[in-house]
Amino acid sequence: MTIECPAPKHEDEVVLLGHGAGGRLTEELLDQIVLPPLDGGAGGSGPLEDAALLPGHRELVISTDGFVVSPLFFPGGDIGSLAVHGTVNDLAMRGAWPIALSVSLIIEEGLPLAELRAVMDSLGKAAQEAGVPVVTGDTKVVGRGAADRLFLNTTGIGQRRGSLHPSAALARPGDAILLSGPIGLHGTAVLSTREGLGFGGDIASDSRPLHRLVRALAPLGAAVHVLRDPTRGGLAAALNEIARDSSVAVEIEESSVPVPEAVAAACDLLGLDPLVVANEGCLVAFVAAPAAEDTLAALRSRPEGAGAVRIGEVLPGGPPGRVTLRTLVGARRIVDMPLGEQLPRIC
Secondary structure, three states, X not given: OOOOOOOOOOHHHOOOHHHHOOOHHHHHHHHHHHOOOOOOOOOOOOOOOOOEEEOOEEEEEEEEEEEOOOOOEEOOEEHHHHHHHHHHHHHHOOOEEEEEEEEEEEEEOOXXXXXXXXXXXXXXXXXXXXXXOEEEEEEEEEOOOOOOXXXXXXXXXXXXXXXXXXXXXXXXXXXXXXXXXXXXXXXXXXXXXXXXXXXXXXXXXXXXXXXXXXXXXXXXXXHEEEEEOOXXXXXXXXXXXXXXXXXXXXXXXXXXXXXXXXXXHHHHHHOOOHHHOOOOOOOEEEEOHHHHHHHHHXXXXXXXXXXOEEEEEEEOOOOOOOEEEEOOOOOEEEOOOOOOOOOOOOO
């Protein structure tokens, strides 16, 4: 008789909160579980963009997103406005103008109707201000404990015009790296409200639509190589994804990255790196170096980009896929892709 020891059970054999963080655990979940049954044996689906081009309709772009932020309301926004802004921004990062949204609700039994009404009023107002209609949707109610109050899913359709066709795979050596505004506001605002940390008076989410800011870049056309809004995983995750998908080496200057004092204080207190904290109202752009100043001027022409700065460059050499930070003292450190979830339920 042969006796075999059973294979040990590992914690990573179940889904963890970190699998939804937008970092390395998310990559593993997508690569090993989610994507293989969906790519039809094509051996990979290429860069994972914020939004996808519709097959056969190269100027039409689609994006879908789920929102599970906790709490539902936070300084600077709520789950309703966040759902609109997040989807509009994902379309904008492919150079698309939003033309329609769908909204689906999963509501936990017992949610006060006043809270649901407030969320929907906010969602409707955000859609109107963005100039995009909500044309379809769905509503489901589940039993107590089967969901946490309210989850939203939004899908957006957008249209591209002109020669502004950014992609995460188009960064090139010598590109200038630009950031449209300060980082860390959304994640710290949500965390402060959730945990009652008392930062609420000093920090509010930067949640806002960015499609008009991207439209200001349209005259620059093909000089704009990459656009990405650094949401889950923050600026660190966004830069690592771009460096990976474009097979380039990226370097940024710590002194050039705008971190509000209140965010820096909160991160110091909580042991967080502002580079990995989620944002919902800024974008990072990789542009051809000769167009950097014109791009900054275009970004600064809009209120959403008034604080735009140059934070780094794509190195002509260096290991492909590596992101480095030149620190305040002149040293260099590697900026890794975040592993898991430092701040769960942020969006």
